[in-house]
Amino acid sequence: MKNNNSAVKFVSKIILISVIVLVFCVLGHVLYKSYAKTTNNGSYIDKMRRLEELASEDKAVFVGGSATHFGIHSKYFEEQTGIPSVNMGLNAGTSFGLYINSIKPYMKSGDVLFLMPEYGYYEEGWYNGTDNNVEFLLYYSPETIKRTPVMTLVKYLPTALTVGLKNFGFYFQDNIRKRISKNKVYLRSSSNEYGDMVIHENLPPAEFVNSVYDFEKFPFVDELEKSIKEFEDMGVKVYLLFPPLNKSSFEQSEKCANSIYERLCKDNVNVLYEPGVSAYDDDKFFDTVYHLSFSQGEEFTDMIAEKFASDNK
Amino acid sequence: MAFYSFSFLALFAVLSLFVGIMPIKFKNVLLFAAGILFYSFGDLSHLFILVLLCIFTYFTGIIAEKNKSKALFALVLVVSFSPLFLYKYLSWLLGLAGIDFTVFRSLPLGISFFTFQAAGYLIDVYRGKVKAERNILHYGLFLSFFPQITAGPINSAELLLPQIKNPKKVTFAEYENGLKNMAHGLFYKVFCSASCGYVVDLVFNSPEKTSSLFLAAAVFLYGFQIYWDFNGYTLMARGCASCLGIEMAENFNHPYLSTSITDFWRRWHISLSTWFRKYLYFPLGGSRCGAFRASVNMLIVFAVSGIWHGADMTFLIWGLINGVFLVLEKRLNFYDNAKNGKVRKFFGWLYTYIVVNAAWLFFRADNMGFAVNYALEIGKGIKRALIPSYFISTTPLIKLAFTAFAVACTIFIDIYEEKKKSNFAEIISAKKPLVRWLVYIILLLLPLCFGEYGSSSTFIYSRF
Numbered sequence A: 001m002k003n004n005n006s007a008v009k010f011v012s013k014i015i016l017i018s019v020i021v022l023v024f025c026v027l028g029h030v031l032y033k034s035y036a037k038t039t040n041n042g043s044y045i046d047k048m049r050r051l052e053e054l055a056s057e058d059k060a061v062f063v064g065g066s067a068t069h070f071g072i073h074s075k076y077f078e079e080q081t082g083i084p085s086v087n088m089g090l091n092a093g094t095s096f097g098l099y100i101n102s103i104k105p106y107m108k109s110g111d112v113l114f115l116m117p118e119y120g121y122y123e124e125g126w127y128n129g130t131d132n133n134v135e136f137l138l139y140y141s142p143e144t145i146k147r148t149p150v151m152t153l154v155k156y157l158p159t160a161l162t163v164g165l166k167n168f169g170f171y172f173q174d175n176i177r178k179r180i181s182k183n184k185v186y187l188r189s190s191s192n193e194y195g196d197m198v199i200h201e202n203l204p205p206a207e208f209v210n211s212v213y214d215f216e217k218f219p220f221v222d223e224l225e226k227s228i229k230e231f232e233d234m235g236v237k238v239y240l241l242f243p244p245l246n247k248s249s250f251e252q253s254e255k256c257a258n259s260i261y262e263r264l265c266k267d268n269v270n271v272l273y274e275p276g277v278s279a280y281d282d283d284k285f286f287d288t289v290y291h292l293s294f295s296q297g298e299e300f301t302d303m304i305a306e307k308f309a310s311d312n313k
Numbered sequence B: 001m002a003f004y005s006f007s008f009l010a011l012f013a014v015l016s017l018f019v020g021i022m023p024i025k026f027k028n029v030l031l032f033a034a035g036i037l038f039y040s041f042g043d044l045s046h047l048f049i050l051v052l053l054c055i056f057t058y059f060t061g062i063i064a065e066k067n068k069s070k071a072l073f074a075l076v077l078v079v080s081f082s083p084l085f086l087y088k089y090l091s092w093l094l095g096l097a098g099i100d101f102t103v104f105r106s107l108p109l110g111i112s113f114f115t116f117q118a119a120g121y122l123i124d125v126y127r128g129k130v131k132a133e134r135n136i137l138h139y140g141l142f143l144s145f146f147p148q149i150t151a152g153p154i155n156s157a158e159l160l161l162p163q164i165k166n167p168k169k170v171t172f173a174e175y176e177n178g179l180k181n182m183a184h185g186l187f188y189k190v191f192c193s194a195s196c197g198y199v200v201d202l203v204f205n206s207p208e209k210t211s212s213l214f215l216a217a218a219v220f221l222y223g224f225q226i227y228w229d230f231n232g233y234t235l236m237a238r239g240c241a242s243c244l245g246i247e248m249a250e251n252f253n254h255p256y257l258s259t260s261i262t263d264f265w266r267r268w269h270i271s272l273s274t275w276f277r278k279y280l281y282f283p284l285g286g287s288r289c290g291a292f293r294a295s296v297n298m299l300i301v302f303a304v305s306g307i308w309h310g311a312d313m314t315f316l317i318w319g320l321i322n323g324v325f326l327v328l329e330k331r332l333n334f335y336d337n338a339k340n341g342k343v344r345k346f347f348g349w350l351y352t353y354i355v356v357n358a359a360w361l362f363f364r365a366d367n368m369g370f371a372v373n374y375a376l377e378i379g380k381g382i383k384r385a386l387i388p389s390y391f392i393s394t395t396p397l398i399k400l401a402f403t404a405f406a407v408a409c410t411i412f413i414d415i416y417e418e419k420k421k422s423n424f425a426e427i428i429s430a431k432k433p434l435v436r437w438l439v440y441i442i443l444l445l446l447p448l449c450f451g452e453y454g455s456s457s458t459f460i461y462s463r464f
Helices: A002-036 A040-053 A066-071 A074-081 A096-106 A119-123 A130-140 A142-147 A150-180 A220-233 A247-266 A294-311 B006-021 B024-040 B044-066 B070-096 B111-127 B136-144 B157-165 B172-205 B212-243 B270-284 B291-309 B313-332 B334-338 B342-364 B368-383 B394-420 B424-429 B433-450
Strands: A060-064 A085-087 A112-116 A237-240
Touching: A002 A130, A002 A150, A002 B172, A002 B433, A040 A085, A040 A096, A040 A130, A060 A066, A060 A074, A060 A096, A066 A112, A066 A294, A074 A085, A074 A294, A096 A130, A096 A142, A096 A220, A112 A220, A119 A220, A119 A247, A130 A142, A130 A150, A150 B006, A150 B394, A150 B433, A220 A237, A220 A247, B006 B024, B006 B212, B024 B044, B024 B136, B044 B070, B044 B111, B044 B136, B070 B111, B111 B136, B111 B157, B111 B270, B136 B157, B172 B212, B172 B394, B172 B424, B172 B433, B212 B342, B212 B368, B212 B394, B270 B291, B291 B313, B313 B334, B313 B342, B313 B368, B342 B368, B394 B424, B424 B433
Parallel strands: A060 A085, A060 A112, A112 A237
Antiparallel strands: none
């Protein structure tokens, strides 16, 4: 009897603690959800809105991480080519698979899709990036949940719990940060209506360190090619772009970049240019080795527009 | 798989449930299987080393019980230590000889810990202090018990084997106590150590841009970081074991309240210090062989202890600094003197605290060049801006505030525990329910909401 009482007491305590933790997790999600919309990642909501508006038109869509967000000027691309454009690039911490799933319903025959995966993506799996992925699904593109494999969603469940708890903490920390930080770059309002990062136009560049990519296997490529095929079957013209990288990082990553290029060419992927073409001097970058400065972003876009035009003569 | 990862906690919950409801005769099988599974999450080839060492020391233990040949036993010990030597020290020694050759790229998880535990068992059997274990499952569990395998404590056969041989049902009080220790450990590791580590890393990454005050403070903060990290791990490991009805060795007893270096080494990493005392210092002759020889013995022990932590000159120097001060204390009879009187105690504490923390610089440094350069920068930093520019940003300031809070909590907890001669869980259990609940909710939520528990965060001692 005494043992039974202890068991009931013990189990009650465990349940109570679990409920308290769960409450804080839910509270974290609720508090952060509205706050998340003001962050840089929140700009995905605007990008999706523009994509939705262009759904029935023939359009150009750029997909990638922050190198796309900073480096592609889709507004400029639209002016150069006359094709309505949208920059869906955001953050390489979120998996490429989720970005692709989120745009799929809005793509149709006649569209042009530019895929610019960051180098880091090639080393990872299609759905890597758990914390960011959970936030992406919960806060920025909840419709994507429907198109995400069930097993992937199951894998995210524990992360959803920890992300909720962490976001409870972030909510307070970010509020403090917002009050005292001078850094206004990474906010939703930093992008224009096309989804291009524009806030850094008149900002001085920050210090950054090199990134070196030297992996030999590319588990990402199989999924990438599968996805390209799906879009091509829909009648979408797909181009693969290599992201910008500063020259000193590129020199150390060249072997890896060229191996990726060779593999994609061998598999007949429509690659618009060789990786070395988007390697630029350090002073052409803003705050990392792959975030182009505003003016260089325009030049980079110009190069893409030219190569695209010559390919479609 | 870290103790604070979701996958570990989920597997642990299932395991402890099974251990609780299954007949007691299955307990050891379950725990052994869990140990193997836990170890398999790392490199599978490393599991082979653990299994091989387990089989070898199991059979040689039985032989050593009957055959007392010194030469044979020495050979057995040499073979037992050989995987540790090959994986951890061979490349380093080749490097010292000018040969740049990496024998093995990665170190098997916890190899220094389970090798020492196995060697301790063999020596105890040889000396006749414990009987050789005949049941290979029991012996296998003794070596592979998962809460201890990552970073100890190094449990003696005397403590662990009887508990394995006579398994008992876990009581709810043991469960509760274990979970409280785990929460305490989680707070230390995931909140305190991680916040402090962020601040320390910032300074150690740019010593040439940092003021003397911040450079010196970072060394002292590293002392806290490593204490939280290792004590946090130990609390979680002992908590896990408690939930499975097994008591493990103590590893910490408020080391930063020590009033001498001698005292410090009786309170810091107790299971390793005990191992060295029992199996190296005493066999060398201990302190009963003349003052000079005793001093040499002590220096040998601390040099080996330093190298045990890592194959690098920095660890050797760290060990020797501690050894030299210990020898001096012994010669000056400092340990007994520092215990008497409040003023003596205070100055004893201050001196110990400064020496212990200054020595951590070598423990933290990647190489000797860095350690020397860092020490020189402390002198040069007097001309630099007091608060480094890279600190004037929100995240470092938040982490600094968390660290200050963690330091205050730790000082309070350590002094309170020392005064009450009890541990935190017991002290809190005696408080009113509201206080009890509040303390544990805070202890749990601070790390969960503000801590670092991603893949980047690992235990410092799991590298050894």
